[in-house]
Amino acid sequence: NIPEKVSNRLTLYHSIMVEYIEAGIETISSPQIAQRLGIDDSQVRKDFKLLNNAGKCRVGYMVKDLKDSIEKTLGFSKTKDAFIVGSGHLGLALAKYDSFNSYGLNILALFDNDPQKIDIQVNNKQIFHISKLPNLVQRLGVEIAILTVPRQSAQQVADFLIQSNIKYIWNFTPAVLKVPPTVKVWNENLMGSFLQFACKDIV
Amino acid sequence: NIPEKVSNRLTLYHSIMVEYIEAGIETISSPQIAQRLGIDDSQVRKDFKLLNNAGKCRVGYMVKDLKDSIEKTLGFSKTKDAFIVGSGHLGLALAKYDSFNSYGLNILALFDNDPQKIDIQVNNKQIFHISKLPNLVQRLGVEIAILTVPRQSAQQVADFLIQSNIKYIWNFTPAVLKVPPTVKVWNENLMGSFLQFACKDIV
Numbered sequence: 001n002i003p004e005k006v007s008n009r010l011t012l013y014h015s016i017m018v019e020y021i022e023a024g025i026e027t028i029s030s031p032q033i034a035q036r037l038g039i040d041d042s043q044v045r046k047d048f049k050l051l052n053n054a055g056k057c058r059v060g061y062m063v064k065d066l067k068d069s070i071e072k073t074l075g076f077s078k079t080k081d082a083f084i085v086g087s088g089h090l091g092l093a094l095a096k097y098d099s100f101n102s103y104g105l106n107i108l109a110l111f112d113n114d115p116q117k118i119d120i121q122v123n124n125k126q127i128f129h130i131s132k133l134p135n136l137v138q139r140l141g142v143e144i145a146i147l148t149v150p151r152q153s154a155q156q157v158a159d160f161l162i163q164s165n166i167k168y169i170w171n172f173t174p175a176v177l178k179v180p181p182t183v184k185v186w187n188e189n190l191m192g193s194f195l196q197f198a199c200k201d202i203v
Numbered sequence: 204n205i206p207e208k209v210s211n212r213l214t215l216y217h218s219i220m221v222e223y224i225e226a227g228i229e230t231i232s233s234p235q236i237a238q239r240l241g242i243d244d245s246q247v248r249k250d251f252k253l254l255n256n257a258g259k260c261r262v263g264y265m266v267k268d269l270k271d272s273i274e275k276t277l278g279f280s281k282t283k284d285a286f287i288v289g290s291g292h293l294g295l296a297l298a299k300y301d302s303f304n305s306y307g308l309n310i311l312a313l314f315d316n317d318p319q320k321i322d323i324q325v326n327n328k329q330i331f332h333i334s335k336l337p338n339l340v341q342r343l344g345v346e347i348a349i350l351t352v353p354r355q356s357a358q359q360v361a362d363f364l365i366q367s368n369i370k371y372i373w374n375f376t377p378a379v380l381k382v383p384p385t386v387k388v389w390n391e392n393l394m395g396s397f398l399q400f401a402c403k404d405i406v
């Protein structure tokens with residue numbers, strides 16, 4: 001189990017590796033990474049020890065080996081299928097975000113109760129009516145739902161998801177969901193991270 | 204300075220207090236909070252010691268006093284003004300999210316370079332053309348920009364923000380931004396928190 005601060009740094013290193021690969025650069029040094037993220041070089045080297053110094057070579061690290069090692073360490077290789085429930089602004093932004101795929105999160109489809117949204121395609125994914133969800137959960141064996149409905153319908157939709165055998169709810173709504181112990185809720189709180197940044201940096 | 208895990212828990216406690224106030228309930232006990240979040244009661248009590256046991260009474264805690272104490276501890280009272288740059292799906296979802304206000308983040312306006320979006324109102328906030336940003340940063344003394352443009356225009360827009368005297372960039376794009384040492388970048392990485400949840404819970 002990796003501490004949260006380390007996995008956040010590893011995902012940032014991963015973005016830099018993706019950028020270097022796109023630019024055709026094959027090696028990178030730890031001071032270059034430290035400089036880009038505004039952190040200490042010793043922190044970068046400590047993190048890479050965790051990766052058993054994957055890709056270490058004479059001039060630094062091989063970008064491709066580092067990327068592969070980060071993906072393995074963070075469990076990217078085990079892809080996890082998910083549905084987005086609530087195809088509004090936030091739901092659509094998440095459906096369009098291709099980086100989820102490279103982290104092992106595979107969004108298969110979206111759901112909504114607004115008839116005007118049904119059958120629209122977003123980034124090769126279809127928006128289904130919410131009544132179709134139980135059948136698709138069963139047929140595709142999906143366990144994760146990303147909840148992006150308005151606050152006032154969050155609890156009722158969560159109850160419906162639980163009845164449909166969803167095991168994990170990544171909750172973006174501000175509602176605190178009541179669920180049985182067999183279901184895990186992951187509360188996403190963008191303000192949590194904003195406060196962290198603001199407490200640290202804003203004088 | 205509060206550790207990230209604690210500030211994330213405090214923001215969740217805050218959501219529960221808001222819910223109790225809306226339901227007209229004046230007191231709450233630590234086992235009730237622990238149950239709602241699926242965490243240990245001793246963890247809740249430890250966190251409340253940090254708040255000097257604000258609101259403690261015979262039957263538990265006074266909801267209103269706890270909420271006020273959490274807000275003071277997390278720095279909600281110091282409101283910070285911000286602009287959203289990029290009024291697409293994600294930018295609009297953030298502009299509509301009223302919870303930001305109760306955490307002390309005051310989004311004043313949005314910006315975009317698409318002429319069809321200019322002058323639209325979202326949640327009482329106006330979308331301006333990006334060329335108007337430098338003048339408004341100066342006149343309103345705004346220091347924070349929330350960056351929600353596509354990855355390929357992120358660096359160029361960040362350069363423009365820095366020239367306009369923006370000091371903090373809350374970066375939602377997957378691009379790793381190159382900025383001078385006088386500017387702070389806060390990388391928001393939803394995958395960082397997803398991986399945390401998934402590593403912990405998914406067997």
Ligand SMILES: NC(=O)c1ccc[n+]([C@@H]2O[C@H](COP(=O)([O-])OP(=O)(O)OC[C@H]3O[C@@H](n4cnc5c(N)ncnc54)[C@H](O)[C@@H]3O)[C@@H](O)[C@H]2O)c1
Binds near residue numbers: 112149151189296
């Ligand atoms: N965690 C954060 O920091 C953060 C940031 C922004 C928004 N949000 C939250 O995300 C949620 C979505 O925000 P948004 O701006 O996309 O809202 P939105 O109104 O644009 O989208 C909500 C969608 O849910 C659909 N919907 C409503 N009831 C439904 C139901 N019973 N079944 C299925 N679909 C239903 C609507 O038709 C709509 O398409 C809100 O709860 C908002 O508070 C959270």
Ligand SMILES: NC(=O)c1ccc[n+]([C@@H]2O[C@H](COP(=O)([O-])OP(=O)(O)OC[C@H]3O[C@@H](n4cnc5c(N)ncnc54)[C@H](O)[C@@H]3O)[C@@H](O)[C@H]2O)c1
Binds near residue numbers: 350392
């Ligand atoms: N951090 C995360 O987990 C996460 C999740 C979803 C999306 N994203 C990222 O957020 C960003 C926005 O996503 P979206 O779905 O809202 O995209 P979008 O295409 O819907 O919106 C982008 C907006 O930026 C505007 N824009 C483009 N170039 C601009 C410029 N030079 N100046 C001003 N405005 C400009 C466009 O007109 C558009 O309105 C993307 O970079 C995406 O990768 C991140």
